[in-house]
Amino acid sequence: xxxxxxLTMLRVVLIPFFIAALMADPxxxxxxxxxxxxxxxxxxxxxxxxxxxxxxxxxxxxxFMDALADKMLVCSALICLVExxxxxxxxxxxxxxxxxxxxxxxxxxxxxxxxxxxxxWGKFKTASQMVMICLLIANIQIPIVxxxxxxxxxxxxxxTIISLGVYIKENINVLSEE
Numbered sequence: 209x210x211x212x213x214x215l216t217m218l219r220v221v222l223i224p225f226f227i228a229a230l231m232a233d234p235x236x237x238x239x240x241x242x243x244x245x246x247x248x249x250x251x252x253x254x255x256x257x258x259x260x261x262x263x264x265x266x267x268x269x270x271x272f273m274d275a276l277a278d279k280m281l282v283c284s285a286l287i288c289l290v291e292x293x294x295x296x297x298x299x300x301x302x303x304x305x306x307x308x309x310x311x312x313x314x315x316x317x318x319x320x321x322x323x324x325x326x327x328x329w330g331k332f333k334t335a336s337q338m339v340m341i342c343l344l345i346a347n348i349q350i351p352i353v354x355x356x357x358x359x360x361x362x363x364x365x366x367x368t369i370i371s372l373g374v375y376i377k378e379n380i381n382v383l384s385e386e
Contacts, residue, residue, distance in 0.1 A: 212260035213270050215252045219277040222249040223284050230285075230345065234292040243345045249281050250338040271325045272314065278326075278334050279307045285341045294344045299365055303337070306372045313375060317382045324379055329371035336364040 230242035
């Protein structure tokens with residue numbers, strides 16, 4: 209397993225620690241520990257892609273697992289944030305359903321030997337969701353920060369929908385019965 213893939217797997221390993229910290233004390237010091245873990249995990253997303261491209265470590269496992277690790281981290285965080293009342297469930301449902309749809313496309317594509325890697329819309333969506341989650345975990349009660357947080361919720365939701373449309377448009381042929 210190369211360094212890029214190890215960074216991806218580190219993201220997955222950090223998820224239970226993030227959840228434990230956030231859910232143990234969501235409105236106290238636990239949220240700050242959870243935020244630190246989430247930021248570290250999020251940074252591995254950028255680091256693994258950089259390392260893979262710079263040192264020619266791109267693998268099919270990495271393309272698949274990077275996207276899955278992102279979904280696992282983001283969905284885990286969003287579900288916890290619904291539980292503690294910081295984001296409406298309907299927004300999380302839209303995000304999770306989009307992720308299931310893309311995972312379904314990837315699964316079907318894999319049966320034909322095709323790997324559907326993340327595109328720029330998906331990367332923008334993930335980055336905006338990670339910023340949104342950081343802002344929600346911090347839950348800073350200053351009006352301008354609350355406004356920025358709400359803006360990121362809507363930006364993330366819009367990018368989620370756009371990226372789904374782009375993936376479907378670019379990969380609709382995967383569903384053909386050839």
